[in-house]
Amino acid sequence: MIKSLSTEDTLENSGLSAEEQQLFCNARPKAYEPYPIKAVEDFANWARANSLWILAFGTGCGAIELRPLMTARFDANRFGVAGRPTPRQSSVFVIGGYASVKTLKRIIRSYEQMQGPKFVICLGICPVNGGMYFDSYNTINQFDLYLPVDLYITGCMPRPEVLVAGIMELQKKIKQGRCDGANRYVENFDWYKANQKKVIKNWDMPDYNW
Amino acid sequence: MNELTNRLKVDFDASEITERKPGLTTLKVAKDKAETLIRELRDREGFTHLNFMTCIDYIEDGIFTLVYMLHNYEQKQTLGIHVDIGRDGEEMVSIHHLWAQAWTYQRELREAYGIRFPGSPRLDEDFVLEGWDQIPPMRREFDTQKFSEERFGHREGRQSEVPRDHMKVTLYPNRGGDEQ
Amino acid sequence: MTQSTGHSASLDFTQPEPVDLSSGKYVKLWQGPQHPGITGNMSLELVLDGDTIIECKTHVGYLHRAFEKLMERRNYIQNFTVVCRIAVPEPTFNEYLYSAAVEELSGIEVPERAIWLRTMNLELMRLASFLMWIGGISGAFGKYTVPNWTLAYRDYVLDLFEEMTGARIYHMYIVPGGVRAGMPEGFEERARAIMDGADKLLDQIERVLFNNVVFKARSKGLGIITPDMVDPYGIVGPNARACGFARDLRKDEPYLAYDQLDFDIVTGNEPDAYGRAYCRLLETRQSINLIRQCLERTPTDGPFQADMPNVLHWKIPPGETYVKAECTRGEYGYYMVSDGSEYVRRVHVRGPSYTHAIAVMERLAVGTNIADIAGLMVSLHTYPPEIER
Numbered sequence: 001m002i003k004s005l006s007t008e009d010t011l012e013n014s015g016l017s018a019e020e021q022q023l024f025c026n027a028r029p030k031a032y033e034p035y036p037i038k039a040v041e042d043f044a045n046w047a048r049a050n051s052l053w054i055l056a057f058g059t060g061c062g063a064i065e066l067r068p069l070m071t072a073r074f075d076a077n078r079f080g081v082a083g084r085p086t087p088r089q090s091s092v093f094v095i096g097g098y099a100s101v102k103t104l105k106r107i108i109r110s111y112e113q114m115q116g117p118k119f120v121i122c123l124g125i126c127p128v129n130g131g132m133y134f135d136s137y138n139t140i141n142q143f144d145l146y147l148p149v150d151l152y153i154t155g156c157m158p159r160p161e162v163l164v165a166g167i168m169e170l171q172k173k174i175k176q177g178r179c180d181g182a183n184r185y186v187e188n189f190d191w192y193k194a195n196q197k198k199v200i201k202n203w204d205m206p207d208y209n210w
Numbered sequence: 211m212n213e214l215t216n217r218l219k220v221d222f223d224a225s226e227i228t229e230r231k232p233g234l235t236t237l238k239v240a241k242d243k244a245e246t247l248i249r250e251l252r253d254r255e256g257f258t259h260l261n262f263m264t265c266i267d268y269i270e271d272g273i274f275t276l277v278y279m280l281h282n283y284e285q286k287q288t289l290g291i292h293v294d295i296g297r298d299g300e301e302m303v304s305i306h307h308l309w310a311q312a313w314t315y316q317r318e319l320r321e322a323y324g325i326r327f328p329g330s331p332r333l334d335e336d337f338v339l340e341g342w343d344q345i346p347p348m349r350r351e352f353d354t355q356k357f358s359e360e361r362f363g364h365r366e367g368r369q370s371e372v373p374r375d376h377m378k379v380t381l382y383p384n385r386g387g388d389e390q
Numbered sequence: 391m392t393q394s395t396g397h398s399a400s401l402d403f404t405q406p407e408p409v410d411l412s413s414g415k416y417v418k419l420w421q422g423p424q425h426p427g428i429t430g431n432m433s434l435e436l437v438l439d440g441d442t443i444i445e446c447k448t449h450v451g452y453l454h455r456a457f458e459k460l461m462e463r464r465n466y467i468q469n470f471t472v473v474c475r476i477a478v479p480e481p482t483f484n485e486y487l488y489s490a491a492v493e494e495l496s497g498i499e500v501p502e503r504a505i506w507l508r509t510m511n512l513e514l515m516r517l518a519s520f521l522m523w524i525g526g527i528s529g530a531f532g533k534y535t536v537p538n539w540t541l542a543y544r545d546y547v548l549d550l551f552e553e554m555t556g557a558r559i560y561h562m563y564i565v566p567g568g569v570r571a572g573m574p575e576g577f578e579e580r581a582r583a584i585m586d587g588a589d590k591l592l593d594q595i596e597r598v599l600f601n602n603v604v605f606k607a608r609s610k611g612l613g614i615i616t617p618d619m620v621d622p623y624g625i626v627g628p629n630a631r632a633c634g635f636a637r638d639l640r641k642d643e644p645y646l647a648y649d650q651l652d653f654d655i656v657t658g659n660e661p662d663a664y665g666r667a668y669c670r671l672l673e674t675r676q677s678i679n680l681i682r683q684c685l686e687r688t689p690t691d692g693p694f695q696a697d698m699p700n701v702l703h704w705k706i707p708p709g710e711t712y713v714k715a716e717c718t719r720g721e722y723g724y725y726m727v728s729d730g731s732e733y734v735r736r737v738h739v740r741g742p743s744y745t746h747a748i749a750v751m752e753r754l755a756v757g758t759n760i761a762d763i764a765g766l767m768v769s770l771h772t773y774p775p776e777i778e779r
Contacts, residue, residue, distance in 0.1 A: 057424040058431055060453065061478040061775075064559060067522070072542035085425070102340045103423065103431060103452045110424050129370045130362070132472060135355035135463065136456045137347050138339065141362040157559040199361060202341030230711055231494065233643065258621040261712070264738040266727055277738075279712060279725065286643055288712060310403035310623045310753075311745035331405040338451030338778040347459060354459055 015203040025209040031186040032116055034177070041177065048091070048117050049171040050080040055090035057110055059103050062096025062123035065157050074160040079167050087113040092170075095149075097156075098126035098139045104146060105200050111147055113210045118182050119150045119170060123158050131156070145195045148181035211235060211287055214255060222247045226292070236290035244293045245303040248278060252308060256282045257289060260308075263315040265323050269350040272297050274323060278305070295325070297349075304330040322348035403622060403753070409437050409445050416444065421763060423452050429526065429767055432747065432774040438760060446755035446763075448748045454778040458737055465732045466492055466566065467701040474560045476739060477776050479522060482515040483717045484739075485564040487724040490645070490713045491737075492566040495728050496706045503692040504568035509647040510684035511554070511563060512715070513677050517588065518547040519718045520674040523771055527667050528599050530765040531608050536599050543591050546584045553577060568695035578685050585678050592675060600668060609663040613754040613766040616661065623753075624745040627720020629770060632669040633661040639716040651683050663769035670718075670771075705732055719743060719771045741776025748777070 010026040035041040058066065069076045070083055084090040087110045099107060111120070125131040127143035134141060143149060150173065153166040173179045185192060189208075197203055215235060218224040224247070226238040239247055251257040261279035268275060278291040295302055304327035306313040314337075316327040321337045324346040336342075345352050364370070409416055422433030431452040437445035457476055461469045473488040474481035486508055493500060500508075521544040525537030548558045553574055555561035563570050599605055615625060617633045630637055638655040640648040653676055658669040708730040714723035720742035729735040751770060758766055 055424075060431070061475065061559075063431075064478045067525075067537075067541050068545050068548075071525075072538045073545045087424070098455060100452060100454050102338075102454070105340070106423055106452070129364075129368075130358070132475070133455050133460070134370075135358050136460055137344075137352075137354040137357050137361075138454050138456050139362075141358065142365050142368070145363070145365055159558060200341060201343050230709065234712055236710065259626075260624055261714075261721070261723060262725065262738060262740040262744075264725065264736070266736045277725070279740075283637060283642075290710070290712065307404075311749040313405075314744065314748050336451070338454040340451065347456065350462075354456065354463070 011207040011209075013206050015205055015207070024206040026207070027209060029186045029189060029208055031183045042175075045175050045177055049174040052079070052081050052092045052119075052167065052170070053084045053090045054081060054092045054094055055087055055110060055114065056083040056085050057087075057093070057106075059095055059099055059107055060097035060124075060126070062094065062157060064096075065123075065160055065163060066094065066096070069160045069163050074164060076164065076167065079164070079171070081167060087111075088115060090114060091118050093118065093120045095120060095122045095127055095143060097124040098131065098133050098136075099143060100138045101140065101199055102138075104140055104196075105205075108147065108196055108200075109205060109210070112208055116182050117174075117179070119174070119179050120147055120181055121151045121153060121166060121170065122149050123153050123163075124156050125154050126156075128152060128154070140199060146192060146199070148184040148192075150179045150181040211285070218247065230290075233286055234288045234290065236292060238292040238294070241293050241295055241302065244276075244278075244291065245305060248280070248291065248305060249308060251280055251289065256284050257287075259283060260312060261288065263305075263312065263319070265319050265325065265348075267297070267323065267348070267350045269297070274300075274325060276302060276319075276325075299324070299326070301326045301328055304328060306330045322346055324349070403749070406445065406756075411437070415439065419760070428764070429772050430774040432772075432777075434751075434755070434763065434767075436755070436760070436763070441760045443755050443758050443760060443763065446752045448751055450747070450774055450777045452778075453775045457779045458739070461734055461737045463733070465702070466704050466706060466734065469734065469737075470565055471562060474562055476779055477717075477722075477741070477773060478559065479519045479773065480515050480717050480722075481560050482511050482564065483715055483722050484724075485562065486512060486646075487713050487715055487722065488737075489564050489566045490715075491711055491724045491726040492706065494711045494713065495709050495726065496566075496704075498567055498696050498698070500568055500696055501693045503572070503689045504694045504696075505647050506684060506688040507569045507572065507694060508564055509651070510681060510688060511551075511561070511569070512646070513680045513684060514547060514550060516718050517674060517677040517681065518544050518551075520670055520677065521547065521588075523670060523718065523768070524595060524599070524667075524674070526768045527609075527663075527765065528605075530768040531605050533599065533602065533605065536595055539591060539595070543588060546587070550577070550581055550584060553580070565695075566701075567698045568693070570694075572694050573688065573690065581685055582682065585682055588678050589675070592671065592678075596671065600664075600671065606664060608762060609667065609765060609769070610660075612663040612758065612762055613769060614662050615750070615754070619750075619753075623750050625720075625750060626742050627716070627718070627771075628656075628666055628669045628673060629720065629746060629750075631656060632658040632666040634659050639714055639721060643714075645713075645715060647684075647687075650687070651680055653680055663765055666769050666771075673718075703732065705730060706734075714740070717742070719746065719773065722776070739776065739779050741773070741779075743772045743774065744777050746770045747772035747774065 013021050013026050130141035133139040151170050215227045222243045224237040224239050229235050257280035259281040261281050264277050266275040273294045276293045281288045313330050316330040317337050319325045320333050417438045419436045422428040423431045433449045435447040436443050473484040476484045521540040525540040528536035552558050555563035615633055620630050634657055636655045636657050641655050656672045658665045706728045710727040712725045714721050723740035725738040727735040
């Protein structure tokens, strides 16, 4: 049984029923260790930077400018960017602006299902400080309380040109090895989880593993 | 339209009949006559289209005003029917059997205001909220800003400027910022 | 097809009995919210028997930002920046309807030039939205060429918006009292060139998509809306017009300059996904035609803003009103109640998807193949933010 694999500190999965707890693994996430040889790590980063696959999950209004970005006029395929329908195959999560609490739950699920290396881009001002929904009861104010963010692109809406510039900036950061959002998530896992559970009141899903 | 409203005044004690603009009339009717009136309008008077159904919270009077907006395609007339009910847990007659989308509106009103419509299908399912643990959010006593600050909070070491104060202090320091 | 405007009392729209999942014969499947075939961020909870849908439930709320609550807390001019965010592909309709409701309550007369500029803006918006929709229906049936054409071409229309209003998506152009700017110099020629190109594009789309045997085979007979469903389900817009109902607010209750424009209501007689798609193609052409008429007739001088009170301390007399306009999906309406203070008492936004995506979708999906559900949803032109606001 997978459950008995880990003897050290494990996740409680307290949101699940006893029956469901048997179905999910309760191990903690592990941080990414770079290759010991720097040249190999640099090569890996170069490869990662040039195949950014975006998860096709339009979480908010920002999704409207992703369509022009992916189609003929702005053609993000030039940068190795493609849309993928499943989190298992994608490496970039684009948060399209505000996230309502109901969507945040799905964002966390999708993010945790993504395999490393993975990066998060936030569009618009809403994930930074709430934007014009700062007083709304259903939208979160600061997205990086719940998931680590690698890059912010501001504007409402950010234009496709800005998205292209943002993607190039992300590529630059990846090549320099500075995109460590997924590692920050692992290192501060308990802090992130506590923040997530503070806003998501019906936590009926496993704590990490899917 | 005048004939109709006069008849409604006699038959259903409709009051406060107001023509808001050409083609839009509103009237008020008692709670126990509302369902019969709406059914009559739909079946006999050609008001076959339910534009929407909503609620206005008059917290100072302690009432919810339900608004049913019906439309007659042939005469191009819209009729708004106001029904007052008490704010504290009073129930309203469901109209889910008259229009197919009515139960969705009633489900929304149950969630947003806490009004119950006995018999309406799937009334207690979540509509837009999930895991909501406060009073219904559209009620006027619910302070959304306070809730947002408490629940969503701000990260330490990061602050937001109120644009108005920021302009007063940094951009127009000499103007006092109070001119109107 | 005969037109029946009476209410059909015989139609049964009670909720079906829940399916017994424990029997092991059925599978429950969630389509969305993380799904590329969804028209926006919503989800369908499907129960399948084999690959046939036997029960469908729509779940919304993923985009709920509580606009109606926020608008009660902001004064009238602050609301103007908020309203356009309600519907992303068609923000202009929100701007117009909000402005129209405020103007009606406060008794402001809009100048002639602003009326024409507003009409043109709304028609451009319809064109841009339809172009995106044609890409959507094509993509939903697995043809990815047409989305590339239409979305790229929609960008030219967005360029026109940018030139006119300064923004691509959220224009914030139609303000209470008028509009923010006139037509820029040389706009007319550039707009005409883009309209000519759009005409050609639609010819190509008609050839490539509407004559395509796969598209025809899959969309004909899918999601039939019978005429007796239209009133009980509150179906409006192209979905109703495809069943033969000649109902169009631009003609029936003309607003802005529509009573001076020359056009006919598009109706169809095939109430399935193909018929609705064809109806929308014809309406796209109609929009192009209307934009040309607007370009010709919009006055180039004169005021485009009415005299306004100090909007920071703007009190609107008590009253209530309901204004509506024909957006690409049908009747879009704003119901506004003012109590005489600086803040609006209540705003209710009525979006056509409210019924199309929930009551109608849940009925039409039953009996459909799982592969066609995305096509069915797109063919109803559902759009979630206007449901949950």
